[in-house]
Amino acid sequence: MKMSDKVPVRLTVNGTSREGRCEPRKLLVDFLREDLGLTGTHVGCEHGICGACTIMLNGEAARSCIMLAVQADGAEIVTIEGLAQAGQLHPLQEAFREHHGLQCGFCTPGMLMTALDFLHVHPDPTEAEIREGISAVLCRCTGYQGIVNAVKAAAPALNRSR
Amino acid sequence: MKPPRFDYHAPTSLDEALSLLGRYGGDAKLLAGGQSLMPLLNFRLSRPAALIDLNRIPALAYIKEADGQVRFGAMTRQRAVEFSPVVQARLPLLQEATRWVGHLPIRTRGTIGGSIAHADPSAEYPAVLAALEGQVVVRGPRGERTLRPEQLFRTYLTTSLEADEILTEVRLPGMPAGAGYAFEEFARRHGDFAIIGIAAMVIVEGRRCRTARLATAGAGPVPVRLRAAEEILEKDGLGDAAIDAAAQSAGELVGPDSDIHASADYRRHLTRVLTARALRRALARAGGR
Amino acid sequence: MSSQRWVGQSVKRVEDSRLLTGRGTFIDDHPPVANLYQAAIVRSPHAHARILGYDVAAALAMEGVVGVITGDDVAKATKPFSVGVTAPVHYYCTATDRARFAGEPVAVVVARDRYLAEDAAEAVLVQYEPLPVVLDPERALDPDAPLLHEAVGSNLAGHRRLVYGDPDRAFAEADVVLAERFKFPKYGSTPIETYGIIARWEPLDGVLTVWSNFMGPFIMHPLTARVLGLPENRLRFIVPSDIGGSFGIKTSIYPYIALIGLSAMKTGVAVKWIEDRREHLLASSSGTDRIAYREVAARKDGTVLGMRFKWFDNVGGYIRSPEPGCSFRPSGNFVGPYRFQDLEVDASVVMTNKSLTGPNRGYACGHLYFETERMMDLLAEKLGLDPAEIRRRNLLQREQFPYRTPTGGLYDSGDYPAAFAKALEMAKYEELRREQTKRRAAGRYFGIGLALAVDPSVSNMGYVATALDPQFRAKPEYLPKSGAVDSATIKIDPLGRAIAILGTTPQGQGHQTIVTQIVADELGLRPEDITVVDEMDTFTRVWSISSGTYSSRFGSVGTSAVALAARKLKAKLIEYAAHLMDVHPDQVEFRDGAVRVKSGQGPSYSIKDLAGRAHWHTESLPQGMEPGLQATAVFGFTVSQAVDPEDRVNSSNTYGFIAEVMAVEVDPETAAIKILKYVTVHDAGTIINPMIAEGQIYGGALHGLGGALYEELRYDDHGQLLTGTFMDYLVPTASEAPVIEIAHVVSPSPLTLLGSKGLGESSSMTVPAVIANAVSDALAPLGVRISELPMTPTRLWELIQAARPKRKT
Ligand SMILES: Cc1cc2nc3c(=O)[nH]c(=O)nc-3n(C[C@H](O)[C@H](O)[C@H](O)COP(=O)(O)OP(=O)(O)OC[C@H]3O[C@@H](n4cnc5c(N)ncnc54)[C@H](O)[C@@H]3O)c2cc1C
Ligand code: FES
Numbered sequence A: 001m002k003m004s005d006k007v008p009v010r011l012t013v014n015g016t017s018r019e020g021r022c023e024p025r026k027l028l029v030d031f032l033r034e035d036l037g038l039t040g041t042h043v044g045c046e047h048g049i050c051g052a053c054t055i056m057l058n059g060e061a062a063r064s065c066i067m068l069a070v071q072a073d074g075a076e077i078v079t080i081e082g083l084a085q086a087g088q089l090h091p092l093q094e095a096f097r098e099h100h101g102l103q104c105g106f107c108t109p110g111m112l113m114t115a116l117d118f119l120h121v122h123p124d125p126t127e128a129e130i131r132e133g134i135s136a137v138l139c140r141c142t143g144y145q146g147i148v149n150a151v152k153a154a155a156p157a158l159n160r161s162r
Numbered sequence B: 001m002k003p004p005r006f007d008y009h010a011p012t013s014l015d016e017a018l019s020l021l022g023r024y025g026g027d028a029k030l031l032a033g034g035q036s037l038m039p040l041l042n043f044r045l046s047r048p049a050a051l052i053d054l055n056r057i058p059a060l061a062y063i064k065e066a067d068g069q070v071r072f073g074a075m076t077r078q079r080a081v082e083f084s085p086v087v088q089a090r091l092p093l094l095q096e097a098t099r100w101v102g103h104l105p106i107r108t109r110g111t112i113g114g115s116i117a118h119a120d121p122s123a124e125y126p127a128v129l130a131a132l133e134g135q136v137v138v139r140g141p142r143g144e145r146t147l148r149p150e151q152l153f154r155t156y157l158t159t160s161l162e163a164d165e166i167l168t169e170v171r172l173p174g175m176p177a178g179a180g181y182a183f184e185e186f187a188r189r190h191g192d193f194a195i196i197g198i199a200a201m202v203i204v205e206g207r208r209c210r211t212a213r214l215a216t217a218g219a220g221p222v223p224v225r226l227r228a229a230e231e232i233l234e235k236d237g238l239g240d241a242a243i244d245a246a247a248q249s250a251g252e253l254v255g256p257d258s259d260i261h262a263s264a265d266y267r268r269h270l271t272r273v274l275t276a277r278a279l280r281r282a283l284a285r286a287g288g289r
Numbered sequence C: 001m002s003s004q005r006w007v008g009q010s011v012k013r014v015e016d017s018r019l020l021t022g023r024g025t026f027i028d029d030h031p032p033v034a035n036l037y038q039a040a041i042v043r044s045p046h047a048h049a050r051i052l053g054y055d056v057a058a059a060l061a062m063e064g065v066v067g068v069i070t071g072d073d074v075a076k077a078t079k080p081f082s083v084g085v086t087a088p089v090h091y092y093c094t095a096t097d098r099a100r101f102a103g104e105p106v107a108v109v110v111a112r113d114r115y116l117a118e119d120a121a122e123a124v125l126v127q128y129e130p131l132p133v134v135l136d137p138e139r140a141l142d143p144d145a146p147l148l149h150e151a152v153g154s155n156l157a158g159h160r161r162l163v164y165g166d167p168d169r170a171f172a173e174a175d176v177v178l179a180e181r182f183k184f185p186k187y188g189s190t191p192i193e194t195y196g197i198i199a200r201w202e203p204l205d206g207v208l209t210v211w212s213n214f215m216g217p218f219i220m221h222p223l224t225a226r227v228l229g230l231p232e233n234r235l236r237f238i239v240p241s242d243i244g245g246s247f248g249i250k251t252s253i254y255p256y257i258a259l260i261g262l263s264a265m266k267t268g269v270a271v272k273w274i275e276d277r278r279e280h281l282l283a284s285s286s287g288t289d290r291i292a293y294r295e296v297a298a299r300k301d302g303t304v305l306g307m308r309f310k311w312f313d314n315v316g317g318y319i320r321s322p323e324p325g326c327s328f329r330p331s332g333n334f335v336g337p338y339r340f341q342d343l344e345v346d347a348s349v350v351m352t353n354k355s356l357t358g359p360n361r362g363y364a365c366g367h368l369y370f371e372t373e374r375m376m377d378l379l380a381e382k383l384g385l386d387p388a389e390i391r392r393r394n395l396l397q398r399e400q401f402p403y404r405t406p407t408g409g410l411y412d413s414g415d416y417p418a419a420f421a422k423a424l425e426m427a428k429y430e431e432l433r434r435e436q437t438k439r440r441a442a443g444r445y446f447g448i449g450l451a452l453a454v455d456p457s458v459s460n461m462g463y464v465a466t467a468l469d470p471q472f473r474a475k476p477e478y479l480p481k482s483g484a485v486d487s488a489t490i491k492i493d494p495l496g497r498a499i500a501i502l503g504t505t506p507q508g509q510g511h512q513t514i515v516t517q518i519v520a521d522e523l524g525l526r527p528e529d530i531t532v533v534d535e536m537d538t539f540t541r542v543w544s545i546s547s548g549t550y551s552s553r554f555g556s557v558g559t560s561a562v563a564l565a566a567r568k569l570k571a572k573l574i575e576y577a578a579h580l581m582d583v584h585p586d587q588v589e590f591r592d593g594a595v596r597v598k599s600g601q602g603p604s605y606s607i608k609d610l611a612g613r614a615h616w617h618t619e620s621l622p623q624g625m626e627p628g629l630q631a632t633a634v635f636g637f638t639v640s641q642a643v644d645p646e647d648r649v650n651s652s653n654t655y656g657f658i659a660e661v662m663a664v665e666v667d668p669e670t671a672a673i674k675i676l677k678y679v680t681v682h683d684a685g686t687i688i689n690p691m692i693a694e695g696q697i698y699g700g701a702l703h704g705l706g707g708a709l710y711e712e713l714r715y716d717d718h719g720q721l722l723t724g725t726f727m728d729y730l731v732p733t734a735s736e737a738p739v740i741e742i743a744h745v746v747s748p749s750p751l752t753l754l755g756s757k758g759l760g761e762s763s764s765m766t767v768p769a770v771i772a773n774a775v776s777d778a779l780a781p782l783g784v785r786i787s788e789l790p791m792t793p794t795r796l797w798e799l800i801q802a803a804r805p806k807r808k809t
């Protein structure tokens, strides 16, 4: 594909087939936000460190600012918009509300995706493991304690729903 | 921070990838996990004419055992390494080191081949490759070569790969059952590249240390295999005095540089401290003493 | 008195539903106008260079580009910003004649999308003549130092020597005098959401509308209007309801508002600019780096008699308002929680080739207390006193409140000894000391740090004039400044539900929740019957120059405005109901959401009843009563006064208190610091929502820890930023965040309607002090003393090495 040619990108986002066309250099996060209108996924650094742009890519958390949209062709993606089902907050979202796991809410979408993936891998984590797990995402508001508490509290509920 | 324009190709076979590489004559970049390359593109510090995306070559992602080795396709995700039962059984040192590589969402995408080809001297995998005397397999238009770590790593972010070559496989000899091991690391924050990392393995026979393996991350432009320190242990065993002597020697074997995260002197000092700690932890695991 | 069912409870936040589901309305999320173009900013690669010319032809010819604005356009079309000092510093929204720090904007490219704009930005050619660079604020004052602003004639933007009481006498009479030099680093709070602006120009109406995540103070609105040559009522600032953190940093977005506004005016299209992280680290805003010299005079018993402060505050290439708040924001609380009366403050505000500074969480208080609290420990060490004891001997006592400080501050309420005692008790201070003895005997490095601070909230705009000479302020043409006000409107709809409208700019502090709690209590409504709207819009909201969400204002002044509006409305409801019942208003009361006759006899009118009647049947209103059920209140503090001729000023309006204890262990081999215990006790008056209050403390503490251990904007000798990525500028993660034990003591403020004070900056101002004290204490057996932050492992290890007798590894 030549530089400025637009290429088609077809993928499943939050269970729905979506399609768009973009230059190969377009970042996945920009594609989600601009082309698909899914502005819940945020941009905080565009170099892979802050984690605000974290999404679920084929069931695993990944940074969408250091991935090209074309690379997601054929992929299954879940963004923050797909977490609550049928108007019901996901247990992890509930826990974040209950334990004050967010203030400005800017890191929150990436934090939730990261925590979700973490809890899949560590269904019964210790506090130190939780801290290590969510250290993938920077939050400047909460000092992380509310987030740690929320993840701890959500673990049993997630285990049940599995 | 948006990447500059580039051509984009996503070959589905290694041969196709090699021919594309050849076509751009050194102006193309291979895209593996993208966890190092994409930030460089976003900062426009890298401006390749084309990206050749290896992510659609399924044949490059595998973990298998052969001839006492564990062989990894270059595109094997770090996350796959982390949760592989084969790695857990045969290469627990690699598994331990993997947890120090960034964070889980980074390891979702990042690959073992990319990490080694990127040749960041502060990265964990190159140190493990050096400590375990692994090899990498490289394919190019002139055929296939196998390189040992000391042949592969040239300096900061530089390997001996030619522009038309692809690193296809990483081979690590399986660790003998009962081998003690430890990956010790000091970083400013969790998930950062190492200020100093030490990969250690010891095989204990009675009071003797049959084999000692030590290599560094962060202690110079390439991972440093600490052979002289290993020899002290292989000769004198794993008593406190020998461990201290090996640690002292480790500090002398490295030539670290200063950067904003740490001074050269401090890195040298940490090399000593962490070598001793890694050895003590490895020894405890080997069930020695 | 209204019943307090909701105030004081950890009510779950109203804001969370949208934020948890990706439905926030951040500046980058929802284009308020169609057909937006995107800007990319061209920045100086040099820290100091003369600009010889621009060549924009190639950029203009590139795909999708609609315009390029250069420093020449800026110089022609705009005025420089007013600065808070008398030195003639010409600060425009881009470099014009010279670039004075690496990353300073020099041009803007507007294009179809950001990718194309960045492509074209690379094609803008700017010719520079590099000039010598100066970075250190002391060095910058040497006569032969490179000069940044020729018109100023030196790099000194401002200097004040403030004398309170008789410090010379205090030093002459002292039994001991100690002196120390400190260095405080340049760091910012790097909100995860960067700056963002959208500007639309309506040429026929002459109206410029700017959407941005600006946080106030809204004094920057008239300043920006003046720069752009617009009447203030033709410049509209709109702030969406969600801002992704700020911590003071987004105050300093306003020069970009002028720049992007100008770009919209010049190109004729609506322009959007979202700052990227590289730009943010290079050129947004940070606190100042400071070199401080401190002297303390004391009696043998530890009584502090006086202090001398000498500061060199580095504000970077220009002085950008509200600087020099770095020196003067804590004027009223310079003495902190202590009783001494005599002090001298010698403050030099210096310009160097670093990026510009501004408010950063704890604005100037982190610096202040780091120095003071280190001095208290040094004094304790010198006199052989326990650090807790020396503080007790100097603390203000409960019966001294309200307390007028020698520098003009008016501490409204407090019980400092009680709060301090509580912190010591929670930390089991005596036990920690015993533990220390034990571990020291075992060769380990265990230390305990203490820090006390007066936590000022709600700046009085008047403090900024401390930067000016009293003679200047005495001129007849000088307009004195003072004030801290906020407003709120509450309206009741025909079915009895309430909408509260604020002009605040919250960045995660949960204003909607807090206001819901207050209105629910004041009007006896259910929280679900209250809607709170908090998008700021200078065209529709009631605001004043001190408006905005900064200096921990909302908890104190904002909540008072809301309560005041509710009470006004309640008075009206009472009067109306009494009229309907045909009784005197004194005979009725407002209880549980209804107006009833006090005796319990006769009818009662619920808010719903009254609302329906008031809206549907205006004839039923008493004669002379204004129709409609709404009230707007503007709350202001009468204690906000202008600086007096002796430089005394009540620089804030409410003053809380913080007492902290931290225990650490230092690994002498790696220099790693492990926090083993951290207790923080706050007195912020009435706590409206403990959950939110604690959230602020956790967040603030981690900002303080960042500055103390991890974060620093570092430059090489050429003025190039070395920490321009999040790989190098180290924001603490959850693994670095300490576990915190929090408690409150409550001394309600007599000045606010609910007794609350601010606490948004909280422990950001104490953590640098408490951890520096703890680490110094841990390493005391080696003689290591911390007087410079951040304590990076390398720096700490070098200190340990230097102190340690040479030994074998
Ligand atoms: C937040 C964050 C934290 C990180 N922390 C760490 C850490 O602590 N330790 C650590 O080791 N790494 C860390 N990384 C880097 C990460 O591990 C990368 O995955 C790794 O360095 C590169 O692997 P990749 O597969 O992503 O390669 P890419 O980024 O795709 O490629 C890197 C380079 O290698 C070349 N390359 C890739 N594959 C091949 C191949 N098969 N043959 C030839 N050349 C090839 C590419 O052309 C490119 O030049 C971090 C990254 C991030 C974003
Ligand atoms: S925006 Fe992707 S990691 Fe920061």
Ligand code: FES
Pocket: A101, A102, A103, A104, A105, A106, A107, A108, A138, A139, A140, A141, A142, C192, C244, C245, C508
């Ligand atoms: S809640 Fe604001 S950054 Fe995490």
